[in-house]
Amino acid sequence: MKADSPKTDQKGRKILREALKVFAKEGFRNADVQVIADLAGVGKGTVYRHFGNKEQLFLATSRHCLTEAGEFIQREVLSGRDPIGFADEIGAVPLLRRIATAYAQHYQRQPEAVEIMIQERSEFRETVFPSHLMHRAEHREGLDELLRRAVERGELRAVDVTQATDAFADLLFGTVVNGCLSGGKTSLVARVEGAVELFLHGLAARDE
Amino acid sequence: MKADSPKTDQKGRKILREALKVFAKEGFRNADVQVIADLAGVGKGTVYRHFGNKEQLFLATSRHCLTEAGEFIQREVLSGRDPIGFADEIGAVPLLRRIATAYAQHYQRQPEAVEIMIQERSEFRETVFPSHLMHRAEHREGLDELLRRAVERGELRAVDVTQATDAFADLLFGTVVNGCLSGGKTSLVARVEGAVELFLHGLAARDE
Amino acid sequence: MKADSPKTDQKGRKILREALKVFAKEGFRNADVQVIADLAGVGKGTVYRHFGNKEQLFLATSRHCLTEAGEFIQREVLSGRDPIGFADEIGAVPLLRRIATAYAQHYQRQPEAVEIMIQERSEFRETVFPSHLMHRAEHREGLDELLRRAVERGELRAVDVTQATDAFADLLFGTVVNGCLSGGKTSLVARVEGAVELFLHGLAARDE
Amino acid sequence: MKADSPKTDQKGRKILREALKVFAKEGFRNADVQVIADLAGVGKGTVYRHFGNKEQLFLATSRHCLTEAGEFIQREVLSGRDPIGFADEIGAVPLLRRIATAYAQHYQRQPEAVEIMIQERSEFRETVFPSHLMHRAEHREGLDELLRRAVERGELRAVDVTQATDAFADLLFGTVVNGCLSGGKTSLVARVEGAVELFLHGLAARDE
DNA sequence: CATGAATGAGTTTTCATTCAT
DNA sequence: TATGAATGAAAACTCATTCAT
Missing domain, CATH: 1.10.357.10 (Tetracycline Repressor, domain 2)
Known part of the structure; x- marks a missing residue:
């Protein structure tokens, strides 16, 4: 419920921004989480830490x-x-x-x-x-x-x-x-x- | 030798019928061609023989x-x-x-x-x-x-x-x-x- | 040992001729018997009738x-x-x-x-x-x-x-x-x- | 972060060693990457991560x-x-x-x-x-x-x-x-x- | 916390071989 | 005897997810 720390949230925002592009271009199933991570400039693990799994990332x-x-x-x-x-x-x-x-x-x-x-x-x-x-x-x-x-x-x-x-x-x-x-x-x-x-x-x- | 539309097409029809169900239920990416083949009561190869690949099957x-x-x-x-x-x-x-x-x-x-x-x-x-x-x-x-x-x-x-x-x-x-x-x-x-x-x-x- | 009938052998020759091209171009494993049959203008079954299987066809x-x-x-x-x-x-x-x-x-x-x-x-x-x-x-x-x-x-x-x-x-x-x-x-x-x-x-x- | 050659390369070496055996025994086309992975004691994905695809593995x-x-x-x-x-x-x-x-x-x-x-x-x-x-x-x-x-x-x-x-x-x-x-x-x-x-x-x- | 190497289940696709016509 | 539709075993390759560092 509470917002993330003002610093870390930056990273979440960035991931979301790139996820938007990739999901839109490739579709949910075809999208590669690695690509999103790369574009966001973070490790794949970080994506999973922030959003749990691919589905939740999409939903977010x-x-x-x-x-x-x-x-x-x-x-x-x-x-x-x-x-x-x-x-x-x-x-x-x-x-x-x-x-x-x-x-x-x-x-x-x-x-x-x-x-x-x-x-x-x-x-x-x-x-x-x-x-x-x-x-x-x-x-x-x-x-x-x-x-x-x-x-x-x-x-x-x-x-x-x-x-x-x-x-x-x-x-x-x-x-x-x-x-x-x-x-x-x-x-x-x-x-x-x-x-x-x-x-x-x-x-x-x-x-x- | 035999025409493809009237009788033999039966098999293609059956595949299409089952493909409709599976694609509708699972979505294109998530659908498994094997499942379609099984439901249609044919071998997987038959599906490919008739429709070329998954995409063309979907389009058909x-x-x-x-x-x-x-x-x-x-x-x-x-x-x-x-x-x-x-x-x-x-x-x-x-x-x-x-x-x-x-x-x-x-x-x-x-x-x-x-x-x-x-x-x-x-x-x-x-x-x-x-x-x-x-x-x-x-x-x-x-x-x-x-x-x-x-x-x-x-x-x-x-x-x-x-x-x-x-x-x-x-x-x-x-x-x-x-x-x-x-x-x-x-x-x-x-x-x-x-x-x-x-x-x-x-x-x-x-x-x- | 004895040569095939003078007529049928023609077909075997043709198959062999095309097999040579295909095997040479694609390699044994990569060669497709269907392609050989098509080029030879015969059914796939005929190739198998004449040569038994792919390996024997190659050896022939x-x-x-x-x-x-x-x-x-x-x-x-x-x-x-x-x-x-x-x-x-x-x-x-x-x-x-x-x-x-x-x-x-x-x-x-x-x-x-x-x-x-x-x-x-x-x-x-x-x-x-x-x-x-x-x-x-x-x-x-x-x-x-x-x-x-x-x-x-x-x-x-x-x-x-x-x-x-x-x-x-x-x-x-x-x-x-x-x-x-x-x-x-x-x-x-x-x-x-x-x-x-x-x-x-x-x-x-x-x-x- | 760590260099790839001295210690970590161990895994790549092992894969290569087993690939040599399998390719030599079975031939390129007949070789199964899964077998190589098994013999090397790694997952199939690891082989692909290291060498890209079967052809590149062979060439390596x-x-x-x-x-x-x-x-x-x-x-x-x-x-x-x-x-x-x-x-x-x-x-x-x-x-x-x-x-x-x-x-x-x-x-x-x-x-x-x-x-x-x-x-x-x-x-x-x-x-x-x-x-x-x-x-x-x-x-x-x-x-x-x-x-x-x-x-x-x-x-x-x-x-x-x-x-x-x-x-x-x-x-x-x-x-x-x-x-x-x-x-x-x-x-x-x-x-x-x-x-x-x-x-x-x-x-x-x-x-x- | 962040990372990215490792994994292997899951899918598509191919093709030798068979066999009913 | 000739055919080619049907089959399914086999294999390449991908990628979500985990976890040791």
Whole structure:
């Protein structure tokens, strides 16, 4: 629970940074712990001392990515304000847009994190809920609550908020996973923003 | 001397069937070809004789999944009719709904195929475009065209059809990948249908 | 003992011809019987029907090479005459020269046979006595006898003929094995002839 | 941290020693690295850690044999003296005799090394020049120079020294390769010495 | 604590040989 | 008699993990 000593932690950070690169490039199974150790400039034993085994190293890497993503999004979207209050202030729709944009920006800047996300799903069958969507909302309740209030307020249609949260997360996930492969055609940000706009306003004509 | 497809192919089919199970359960790297051979009731050499190596075996498995999915969806959605003409007849929105439902039904029935899809993305960096969404639309042009006509007809909002196609595919992909893990809570079909409904009509209230 | 049917033997010949190429190029262990069968245009089973197993196929190839070499040398050197009588007629020294030259010519024309010879020594520990040095002298007695008479006649120094035969054979063997690798610098024939000349007349000055 | 040569190398030495036995007995292709590891009392991984792969292990073995042979011959023949100077002193003919004898002694004592030599030729097509014939003469120039001076001095006949060097080496090689198989009949040393004597003084009678 | 040499279980792949057709 | 699909024993090589220094 407690942070490592300020000095040693440096080493852990370095290992994690290199592990990210290697896992992203090679995949979990194919990655060689020796390579990670070498890149981090430490002995293999040190890696094992810090993280126990390869699996835990991967999981730590994944957690680290999530934390970083969460922090980035929180910073970009909220700038320290309370999400629920902020939503009430600027509206849920603009907030969801900001979330999506920040989300895309982050993964555009760090495509390796997408690979980690996918690896975790594929190797460990972990649900890929972009839990870092909201500040500290490791358990999605934040998003649910936000939507609920917006529905009550009439800003959003009267939908099942659980379903809506799932759909929003699934859309972001799917877009980022496929979008980060599509070379340089469109930026990931543009793709995500386009998709979210459709999601917000619907594909069907409204007069129907 | 004898043709390979009708009867003899039986053995290849069997191998593919078991490979699907094993790859889905263990993941590509972790899967042991020996296990596949044993389950298929053939020698390991036979597997290699048929598929060359592990990678090609996996790719063949993946292709097989895609083909089956495509055939199922085609059957369910179109029943032999021409997709474009059919869309003109019943409307693009109902057609997209049918596609999504069939898509979900298929993967609900065969969750292993989802794992294969994810493995392929994770191991081989293959874009996961649900190319089998439409009959013979191995190149998504079908869906694009369908949407284009619906936009002209005024059935859909005047959106960028390329973006819309991407978003629709990404949404299906994301929902299926995450949905098939969520135990039995909600059926995958319900989740997908809910998500698509949102996508079609929008999350935001219309008066905005 | 009896030759195969005049028709089927054709097939055996073809197999042997291709086996020679493959064994020479790949080495005994590394050679793939399937490749030989393919090149010979027959099924793998046919190869086994004709030669029993890989080892016997190799040995048959080797024997075939030896036979061909023997026949060539016999033709070149003796033109049908009796070796002993012929030596009495033209002298042992000229005869040994002719043998060496023919020997070198043969292996220069068919370097694969050198590889086979080496493989046999290396894989099966067979003494590599160029038994084909003389017509029908599969058992070197021919050469011994020839030298013995030349010694008696005073043509050759009073040496141990057994030793001399061995040395002559060893020299030819060593020269051919190393000479066929030395690219195109000197022809194998020149190298062998040079070596034999030294062997005949000695390296040391005669006044000693 | 610690040097690799003096003490730790012990393990590498042991592996090499056992590899020599196994390669000699089984041949390169037929040899099983596991067996070598077992005999050396180390894990298979250790063998691979030290030598990279089977081929490099073999090549290291071969190099080791050559080094040992070279050192032995140098010691026996020269006892630390300069080869050229020594030849001037005792004469080239006695020196060549000493070389041949030492050469034969070495391989008589270590017949495995002959097998390695043959394997290398057969598997890797390496020219088998007994480069270790002379002290530090990894490039035969030593022998060439030695003969040149002896020719000038009138000790040897006016022959092409390059040809003579080749012939001498080929003769030694051929004799050793065939001689070490001939059971215990004659010692390898006797066979080589006999062959070299013939080579030095010629087979033909001198009056011719 | 850090290190990296040592280990050996685990996997892929090859190919000689067989045998049903 | 000819074939080539099927087989599985065999072997090279890798790499997570341990532990003596």
